[in-house]
Amino acid sequence: MLARVEPVTLDQIRTARKLLDPVMRRTPVIASRALSERCGHVVSLKCENLQRTGSFKPRGAYNRIANLSVAERACGVVAASAGNHAQGVAWAATELGIPSTVFMPTGAPLPKLVATKAYGATVHLTGDTVDDALVAAKAYADETGAVLIHPFDHVDIVAGQGTVGLEILEQEPDVGTIVVPTGGGGLIAGIAAAVKATRPDVRIVGVQAEQAAAWPRSLAEGRPIPLETMSTMADGIAVGRPGDVPFAHVGSQVDAIVTVSEDALSRALLLCLERAKLIVEPAGAAAVAALISCSTEELGLTGKVCAVLSGGNIDPLLLTHVVNHGLRAAGRYLGVHVTIPDRPGGLVSLLGVVSGNGASVVDVVHSRTGGALALDEVEVFLTVETRGPGHRQDLLEALRDARYAVRLQE
Incomplete structure (x- = not known):
């Protein structure tokens, strides 16, 4: 049975705002043309990755x-x-x-x-x-x-996070949809409580990682249900059980919860880095991941859209890995095994096909020891940078047209 909790009020959030004003940054809201073009709605980013300590x-x-x-x-x-x-x-x-x-x-x-x-x-x-x-x-x-100090399951925590919602309403007064990364629920509950109190028409959408999504089942059953396992790069929203305090708000004030894949998270992080010039951690990019991977119908977007970038604390080594993952997910890296004749000029001919199709070689691994190779064959593993899925497919077809045996990286 769900514990009885008092909802967080607009007055509590406004009181928190007065307390926080001297010490918190009023983080910027910036326009994103790249996301606006993808979604067919004007999209802006609330940059909590630029908050003190790098998150909300x-x-x-x-x-x-x-x-x-x-x-x-x-x-x-x-x-x-x-x-x-x-x-x-x-x-x-x-x-x-x-x-x-x-x-x-x-x-x-x-x-x-x-x-x-x-x-x-x-x-x-x-x-x-x-x-x-x-x-x-x-x-x-x-x-x-x-x-x-619980990370999300306390009235004062939710009220503090709700100040993000007050800022969004002031910075984007005509906002129609707010998309929020969602773990235990403190941030989305606070934003919903702040926004719905004065603008009930604004649509609030939460985003979870597919492999750490406790909210859909919990909402369906009417109480927080713990997950048995989780596995996601988005550690900031990898929470096994929604909080009781956030649950009351999410159940009544949040319009939808959607999930996104690891590929979508990688692509979102890459988009933030390349197009918005912002460093965002995987959890912080979840709202962007939803905008690039979920359908407009699934999100139910209305009016101007504000996506919250909830955090930017990422290990540089993980950033490198995720960027590479994002490039592959976006069709901009191609890893391919190609069997070529073991004779002078064989590798040059292969690379000629690659360069002739406008692709750039990132790495080459040359092997004569593969178990399936004939005595007069060599396997080459190429990592190639391409311009997108269409260019990637064109290159594969060109290699096959040149009568190379091609096997994609698993």
Whole structure:
């Protein structure tokens, strides 16, 4: 049975806004012509990746910690997070002169771990998931009296995140649809509470990673249902169970929840990097992923669209991997095995076909030891940069027309 929780009110969000104004950045909203052309709607991006600590999380964390009593502050605060909430809590606690302890999964991205320590928190690595870290954080709170700062399941957290919604209404007063990355639900619940109170006509759409989507089933069954497994690059929205406080708002105020693939997340990150010149983490790019991969009917877009970029904290090594993944997903990389004659000029002839079709070779691997090769054959693995799916297909046809045996990379 769903726990009875009081909804977050517009007055609470406005109070949070007054508290946060001196310390939070009013992040910009920028137009995206590339997305507007794809969607047939004017699209803008709310750049919370440019917020303090690199995500929207400090809004809720600061609002929650600032509202603690003197006695609660004396005991310090504790949190569990894969990175963004950790940084938000560490920064907010240090700003308010309160000690903080953060439990993070052992696989937490190194830049987020280093940043959390730099913001002043004592960090403990434990378990494989945020849920494991949360168990440890709760135990620590019970032992020490530290106040647990939940990443999304508290009224003050949701009210703090709701200030994003107030800003969107001020910056884009004629907005018709707001698309929001969604994990535990704190951000989308806050935005929905802020927006629907004065603009019930605005459509609110949440976006989850396909392989970490707890909301569709939970909403269908009328209560938060935990996932058994999750596997996504979008660690910032990989939450196994929706929060009780957000659930009340999402169920009544959010118009749709859609899911996106890992390929779509990669392509979205690449689009933000190339076209908007913005570094965004996979979770932060989820709204963009929905705009480039979901149908207009599925999203139900109306009027001007604002996509929230919820965070930009990404490991440079992961960024390299995701960009390469995005290039492949967008048809701009082709990995292909080609069997050629083992004689002088064989490789030159192959590369002539590639260059003659306007493709650029990224890498060449030349092997004579494949088990299926004849004595007079060589296998070449080519990584080729192409201009898109159509160019990719043209090159494959040209290779086959030249009577090469071609096998795509698996």
